[in-house]
Amino acid sequence: MNQPWLLKAENISKSFPGVKALDKVNLTIEGGKVHTIIGENGAGKSTLMKILMGILLPDEGEILYKGVKVKLMSVQEAIKTGISMIHQELLPFPELSIAENIFMGNEPTSRIPGWINKREMNKNAALLMNKLGAKVDVTRAMKELSIAEMQMVEIAKAISNQSEVIIMDEPTSALSNREIAILFSIIEELKQQGIAIIYISHKMDEIFKISDTITVMRDGKHITTCAINAIDQKKLISLIVGREINSIFDKKENTPGEVILSVTELTGEKFKDINFNLRRGEILGIAGLMGSGRTEIVNSIYGLEKIVKGDIFINGKKVKIRSPKDAIKNSIGLVSEDRKKYGLVLGSSVKHNISLSSLEKCKNGLFLNLKEENEIANAQINKLNIKTSSSDQLANYLSGGNQQKIVIAKVLLNDADIIIFDEPTRGIDIGAKSEIYKLMTQLATEGKALIVISSELPEILGLSDRILIIREGEIKAELSQAEATQELIMKHAMA
Ligand SMILES: Nc1ncnc2c1ncn2[C@@H]1O[C@H](COP(=O)(O)OP(=O)(O)OP(=O)(O)O)[C@@H](O)[C@H]1O
Numbered sequence: 006m007n008q009p010w011l012l013k014a015e016n017i018s019k020s021f022p023g024v025k026a027l028d029k030v031n032l033t034i035e036g037g038k039v040h041t042i043i044g045e046n047g048a049g050k051s052t053l054m055k056i057l058m059g060i061l062l063p064d065e066g067e068i069l070y071k072g073v074k075v076k077l078m079s080v081q082e083a084i085k086t087g088i089s090m091i092h093q094e095l096l097p098f099p100e101l102s103i104a105e106n107i108f109m110g111n112e113p114t115s116r117i118p119g120w121i122n123k124r125e126m127n128k129n130a131a132l133l134m135n136k137l138g139a140k141v142d143v144t145r146a147m148k149e150l151s152i153a154e155m156q157m158v159e160i161a162k163a164i165s166n167q168s169e170v171i172i173m174d175e176p177t178s179a180l181s182n183r184e185i186a187i188l189f190s191i192i193e194e195l196k197q198q199g200i201a202i203i204y205i206s207h208k209m210d211e212i213f214k215i216s217d218t219i220t221v222m223r224d225g226k227h228i229t230t231c232a233i234n235a236i237d238q239k240k241l242i243s244l245i246v247g248r249e250i251n252s253i254f255d256k257k258e259n260t261p262g263e264v265i266l267s268v269t270e271l272t273g274e275k276f277k278d279i280n281f282n283l284r285r286g287e288i289l290g291i292a293g294l295m296g297s298g299r300t301e302i303v304n305s306i307y308g309l310e311k312i313v314k315g316d317i318f319i320n321g322k323k324v325k326i327r328s329p330k331d332a333i334k335n336s337i338g339l340v341s342e343d344r345k346k347y348g349l350v351l352g353s354s355v356k357h358n359i360s361l362s363s364l365e366k367c368k369n370g371l372f373l374n375l376k377e378e379n380e381i382a383n384a385q386i387n388k389l390n391i392k393t394s395s396s397d398q399l400a401n402y403l404s405g406g407n408q409q410k411i412v413i414a415k416v417l418l419n420d421a422d423i424i425i426f427d428e429p430t431r432g433i434d435i436g437a438k439s440e441i442y443k444l445m446t447q448l449a450t451e452g453k454a455l456i457v458i459s460s461e462l463p464e465i466l467g468l469s470d471r472i473l474i475i476r477e478g479e480i481k482a483e484l485s486q487a488e489a490t491q492e493l494i495m496k497h498a499m500a
């Protein structure tokens with residue numbers, strides 16, 4: 006049966022200074038389906054969603070809702086029309102309670118005009134959250150919640166607003182596997198009720214699992230729309246990047262060299278008795294569930310986390326690492342999972358962000374050599390294919406995936422011998438992923454030693470020579486590349 010369409014975007018264009026983010030894009034959204042939008046970083050996905058959500062106005066084009074032309078001048082208008090968006094990065098009212106956030110602007114009134122019936126509001130909020138399988142105290146403040154719980158609140162809000170179209174822009178990027186499973190069952194439930202989900206993600210396995218329809222965008226243009234079962238992964242990738250990619254992972258057999266890093270009995274607040282060696286030319290994978298202590302272990306090696314006990318040796322020599330400065334001095338680099346906190350200055354230019362930690366390289370005596378800074382930045386922009394209107398653009402205006410590439414560029418410039426990548430490809434498109442994998446493999450071939458943390462098992466399996474599996478802050482297993490499988494890793498990670 007053909008579902009009637011709910012939402013149509015026709016010939017939508019949008020330009021920012023120096024970029025045409027959307028170029029006559031068409032999109033038709035049907036009820037009861039998950040419609041995935043996929044495309045490289047900077048393809049225009051989020052911009053299109055912001056237009057459908059009344060956050061941005063299109064330069065041209067029209068939006069129709071159930072056959073009627075609508076002008077979405079504000080978020081309130083989009084919500085009134087029937088469209089909601091699950092925000093991921095911004096939390097709307099952190100100080101207010103869950104219930105207050107759900108019913109913001111839509112509060113049940115009491116008999117006295119202008120007064121909110123709090124009891125009624127809390128009761129309804131609890132009902133909604135329960136229906137979503139989240140048993141939380143709805144009087145808790147938003148700011149105390151995990152990202153997964155905040156998303157639940159946003160979904161509850163969308164349901165209470167009776168939205169028929171719900172936009173989810175990379176909703177799983179900070180969720181654990183268990184939380185993703187819950188989200189997917191909620192999406193199924195929403196579909197049953199005829200609600201349309203517009204879904205954005207860069208994770209291939211997830212897309213094939215959850216989508217009914219898929220639209221590919223490239224360089225601000227609509228490339229194709231088809232049923233998910235009418236396309237395979239290889240074809241999809243070639244449509245996304247506009248060329249064939251033969252193999253995403255290009256792992257060669259290599260013989261690791263001498264041990265460059267060893268940690269013995271390393272113990273911190275969230276991990277204990279960690280022992281391992283890392284050799285030149287080696288890529289060591291660290292797997293484990295979110296919250297298992299993976300990040301804390303590598304952060305401690307980089308001087309971001311306190312070490313309670315144990316030692317770190319570099320080239321056989323015991324070293325004390327108390328800060329990232331110490332780590333950099335010892336030739337350790339970190340691509341952090343939290344780019345906003347440790348990697349990126351959003352209010353600075355792309356150029357400045359890239360050269361920030363390697364300013365020494367651009368210094369002429371005491372002065373910054375601006376020409377050199379430019380050259381260094383442009384070389385990285387080309388190498389990692391960072392999509393920006395110029396190297397003077399503020400990092401804030403780049404798409405999520407392109408911000409992540411800046412963080413990687415910055416660390417690469419430091420030329421460290423030991424490079425730690427914590428969730429390096431989060432939010433990164435498939436074409437750029439394959440570039441980054443190539444780069445990592447090449448770094449190992451050049452004799453660098455790499456540590457990779459990733460929640461995406463294909464990534465860990467495709468890259469690592471050896472995999473450590475962390476559970477509850479301890480190494481529970483070590484697997485060689487030959488013996489490792491997704492099942493085996495999950496078994497040790499969850500047992
Ligand atoms: N406010 C803005 N000012 C200037 N340029 C912008 C602004 N917002 C987006 N852009 C640019 O528009 C283009 C499309 O960005 P958009 O965020 O829509 O990409 P995306 O497809 O969501 O990418 P990603 O997968 O990385 O999230 C990019 O080149 C981006 O730098």
Ligand SMILES: [Mg+2]
Nearest residue numbers: 050051404405
């Ligand atoms: Mg985006």
